[in-house]
Amino acid sequence: MYKIIRWNFPNCGGSIDGKHIKIVKFANGGSFFYNYKEYFSVALMAIVNDNSEFIYINVGCNCKNSDGGVIETTKFYDKLLENKLHLPSNDVTKNDMNFVSVADDAIASHENILKPYAEKI
Numbered sequence: 001m002y003k004i005i006r007w008n009f010p011n012c013g014g015s016i017d018g019k020h021i022k023i024v025k026f027a028n029g030g031s032f033f034y035n036y037k038e039y040f041s042v043a044l045m046a047i048v049n050d051n052s053e054f055i056y057i058n059v060g061c062n063c064k065n066s067d068g069g070v071i072e073t074t075k076f077y078d079k080l081l082e083n084k085l086h087l088p089s090n091d092v093t094k095n096d097m098n099f100v101s102v103a104d105d106a107i108a109s110h111e112n113i114l115k116p117y118a119e120k121i
Helices: 067-071 075-081
Strands: 011-021 041-049 054-062 101-102
Touching: 011 067, 041 067, 054 075
Parallel strands: 011 101
Antiparallel strands: 011 041, 041 054
16 A cells, blocks of 8 residues: 555655656657747656656657646556556545545646646635
8 A cells, every 4th residue: 555644645646747858859850849838849747656756657749738738648647547547446545535646737637636726715
C-alpha cells in the first residue's frame, strides 16, 4: 500500500505534470514541433508516486497542446479512462474516498485526478 501518511494527504498516490523541453528545429521538421509558447519543443509528461519516484514518463509528443492535450495522447490516460490502472478501490482507501493523483488545471477532470479549485475566493 502507498505511504499516504507521509504527506498528510490520505488517498493521494502522486502527482502528474508536463514540461516543454526546448529543441532545435529539425532540418525538414516544418512547424510540427512548434508549440503554443512560440518555440520548438517536445513534451515530457511524467507521473511520480508518493515516494517521489517516477512511475510513468512519456516524451516526444509534439507540443501544440497544453499538458491536458499531451496527457490525452498517452497510454496512461487510455488505461485511466478504461479503469485498468489497478488503483486501490474505495473500500480499501481511507474514508471510502477515491484514490487520486494531483495535477494542475490543464489536465482533464477525472474521479482519480484532483485539480485545484478553479474559482477565486
